[in-house]
Amino acid sequence: xxFDDYVLEGDPxxxxxxxxxxxxxxxxxxxxxxQTMDSGGAVxxxxxxxxxxxxxxxxxxxxxxxPGFRSVSHHHGEAETxxxxxxxxxxxxxxxxxxDYVDLETGDWVFVPPLHAARRVQHVDHRGPRLADDAHPGxxxxxxxRRRRRHARxxxxxxxxxxxxxxxxxxxDALELTPAKAEVFDEAYTATTQYCPWPKAYGGDxxxxxxxxxxxxVDTDRRLHSMHSYFMRPVDIGAQVRYxxxxxxxxxxxxxxxxRAFQGGKPVYxxxxxxxxxxxxxxxxxxxxxAVPPPESLPSAAAYLEAFEPGTDETGTxxxxxxxxxxxxxxxxMRHVPGPVxxxxxxxxxxxxxxxxxxxxxxxxxxxxxxxxxxxAALAYACDYTILEPVLRVLGLAWADRGLVTAxxxxxxxxxxxxxxxxxxxxxxxxxxAGSGRGLGLGRFFTRDGEHVAxxxxxxxxxxxxxx
Numbered sequence: 315x316x317f318d319d320y321v322l323e324g325d326p327x328x329x330x331x332x333x334x335x336x337x338x339x340x341x342x343x344x345x346x347x348x349q350t351m352d353s354g355g356a357v358x359x360x361x362x363x364x365x366x367x368x369x370x371x372x373x374x375x376x377x378x379x380x381p382g383f384r385s386v387s388h389h390h391g392e393a394e395t396x397x398x399x400x401x402x403x404x405x406x407x408x409x410x411x412x413x414d415y416v417d418l419e420t421g422d423w424v425f426v427p428p429l430h431a432a433r434r435v436q437h438v439d440h441r442g443p444r445l446a447d448d449a450h451p452g453x454x455x456x457x458x459x460r461r462r463r464r465h466a467r468x469x470x471x472x473x474x475x476x477x478x479x480x481x482x483x484x485x486x487d488a489l490e491l492t493p494a495k496a497e498v499f500d501e502a503y504t505a506t507t508q509y510c511p512w513p514k515a516y517g518g519d520x521x522x523x524x525x526x527x528x529x530x531x532v533d534t535d536r537r538l539h540s541m542h543s544y545f546m547r548p549v550d551i552g553a554q555v556r557y558x559x560x561x562x563x564x565x566x567x568x569x570x571x572x573x574r575a576f577q578g579g580k581p582v583y584x585x586x587x588x589x590x591x592x593x594x595x596x597x598x599x600x601x602x603x604x605a606v607p608p609p610e611s612l613p614s615a616a617a618y619l620e621a622f623e624p625g626t627d628e629t630g631t632x633x634x635x636x637x638x639x640x641x642x643x644x645x646x647x648m649r650h651v652p653g654p655v656x657x658x659x660x661x662x663x664x665x666x667x668x669x670x671x672x673x674x675x676x677x678x679x680x681x682x683x684x685x686x687x688x689x690x691a692a693l694a695y696a697c698d699y700t701i702l703e704p705v706l707r708v709l710g711l712a713w714a715d716r717g718l719v720t721a722x723x724x725x726x727x728x729x730x731x732x733x734x735x736x737x738x739x740x741x742x743x744x745x746x747x748a749g750s751g752r753g754l755g756l757g758r759f760f761t762r763d764g765e766h767v768a769x770x771x772x773x774x775x776x777x778x779x780x781x782x
Contacts, residue, residue, distance in 0.1 A: 338406050343399075343421020343553050397424045419513065420550055482673040484508050485645035488519050489680045489691050491526050491557070498574065499560035503527045506554055509643070511635035514548035517722035520555070520583040522695035524573040527557040528587040529691070530682045532569050536589040537732075538690055543585040543725040549577055567591050599730070602740060602764040609670035609738045612649040615656070616641035622657050629657045630714035646696050647672050655706050657714045665708040665745035669700050671759075672738045689735045693759060693768055694727060697741070701772045704745040705753030711778055719777040723752065726771045733759070733767040751777050 397404070404418040418424060491503035505523040507515035521543055529538060549555060560572040568590050575583035619641050624634045640656055651668035653660025661667075673692070680688055702720060711718055733739070739759050746754040753776045759768040 338416060338424050340416060340418065341423040343419065343423075343550060398422075399424075421553060480642050480647075480674040482645040482675050482677055484643065485522075485673070485692060485695050486678040486680055488522060488695065489526050489683070489688075491523065491530065491682070494556065496558060497556075498558040498576075499572070501531055501559045501561075503530070503557045503559075504554050505557065507549055507551055509552060511633065511639050512551075515551045515553075516698070517545055517725070518695045518698035520545065520549060520575055521585075521698060521725055521727075522691050523555065524557055524575060524583065524585045525587070525691045525694040526680070526683065526687075527559050527573050528571045528585070528589075529687045531559045531561060531571055532564075532589050534684070536569055536591045537686065538729055539588055539590045540728045541585055541587045541694070541726070543583065545583055545722045545724070547577075547580060547582040548721075549575075549582050553577065555582070567593070599766040600758060602760040602766070603668060603742050606651055606668050606740060606742075609647075609649050609672065612651065612670065614641075614647055614649060615654065618654055619656060630712070630716050632657055632714040636714075642674070644696075644699060645673060646699075647674055648700065655703050655712045658712050659707055659710055661707075663708055663710050665704055667704050667707055667743055669703075669741040669743065670738050671696055671741050673735055677735055685734070686732045689733055690729055692735050693729075693733075693739075697727065697757065697759075697768075697770045698722060698725065698772065700741065701743060701755040701757050701770055702753055702774045702776070703755070704743045705748050705755050705774075705776065708745045709748060709753075709776075709778075711776075715778065717778060719775065721775040723773045723775055728769045729767070730769065731765060731767045733761055733765070738762050739767070746771075748776065751775060 397406075399418045399420055399422045402420060404422070404424075405415050406418065406424055488505065488508045491505045494502040494504050496502040503523075503526075505519075505526075507519045510516045521541075524543065525538065525541060528541070554577070556576045558574050558576065560574075562570040562572055568588060571587045571589070573585045573587065574581055619637050622629045622632065622637070624632050624637055647670075649670040650660070651670070652662065677688055677692060680691070683691065706712065739761060741757050741759055743755055743757040746756050748754070752773055754771065754773045757770040757772075758766060759770075760766055
């Protein structure tokens with residue numbers, strides 16, 4: 315290709331990054347600025363540029379611009395090109411000989427700054443979906459393929475091991491639900507999924523947000539004792555999810571709720587939750603595992619991963635983003651016994667393990683929840699991170715193995731006793747079964763002094779080629 319064919323005259327410096335590079339401006343779906351000017355009564359959503367005109371929803375479907383394609387000059391002699399990813403994935407190339415690029419997903423917006431200098435041309439390639447109901451290798455709770463890129467303006471800053479704040483705010487932000495007008499059932503709420511470095515949102519977001527929606531629909535005299543869920547479709551990151559709650563039954567001692575989550579007009583998750591008015595009765599509890607090292611004697615995820623450099627054969631698909639996320643982006647300090655399975659299986663290939671779990675800092679109050687309910691929602695959020703790991707361990711698989719694909723299928727949780735989320739909990743886990751590309755994990759939460767407070771069972775999709 316003759317790049318000299320794509321020379322544009324003009325000064326692009328108003329849109330340059332600090333290093334002088336002119337890059338596409340990206341606004342991630344769900345992070346748009348809606349406080350823009352009106353036009354004929356319509357609110358223009360996006361505002362990704364620093365021009366007088368905010369970028370708008372002008373592109374629909376799949377489009378492809380030939381390298382160097384530009385719209386004609388207009389408005390003060392400037393030109394601009396923009397796009398909106400209606401579905402699937404997209405990639406926009408820029409820089410000298412298109413050596414850099416930034417990836418986009420459904421709902422993302424891109425503004426190509428006007429008046430690029432020679433060889434600062436763009437080409438947009440909107441490809442078909444890479445992740446739908448049938449995930450591709452390296453996706454879902456995994457890393458996208460490593461790529462060389464510079465971050466475009468408007469893209470949320472990625473965490474690094476030195477900049478990731480050790481805070482539980484990611485969790486409490488996820489639990490903030492906004493009441494909405496019911497369209498399907500009896501009441502409704504909206505919530506936003508939180509950042510993770512995978513192509514789709516973390517499943518614990520849905521479990522915890524549905525838990526909060528169900529909790530807010532019952533009287534305060536009863537407590538959540540069980541919840542059963544199915545994950546039906548992948549959910550976009552940083553995007554709004556609508557939770558509709560159906561009040562199936564309110565009895566003297568028990569209440570039942572159905573919670574259905576929607577995104578893009580489609581159901582993505584469904585759950586049934588049961589509540590019980592506390593009463594006295596016989597007591598029994600499973601014993602906690604013996605001789606488990608205390609959490610203080612074990613390395614944190616950050617300390618363990620510090621020795622591993624992304625981009626090597628040893629670390630597989632681990633990226634700087636995923637290392638930072640594992641280290642400090644999940645709201646909880648997680649310490650493994652006998653060792654983690656991030657980049658390799660540390661310890662024996664046995665069908666059981668333990669994970670000490672503790673919030674990085676005290677949980678912030680969440681509207682509509684008392685302390686007991688907040689603790690239940692926090693457990694519902696945290697339990698999904700590691701429940702499939704005993705299955706990975708016994709199969710000799712690690713999260714960063716190339717070609718590994720996982721996805722949550724269904725989930726069940728029972729709350730036996732109240733607990734405070736102000737100290738370490740031991741999450742004792744075991745693999746129950748694996749086969750046909752699926753695995754079933756069972757976990758029990760114990761307080762530091764051995765009290766059994768909750769039980770979790772989850773089946774997930776596990777695809778690793780011939781290794782399964």
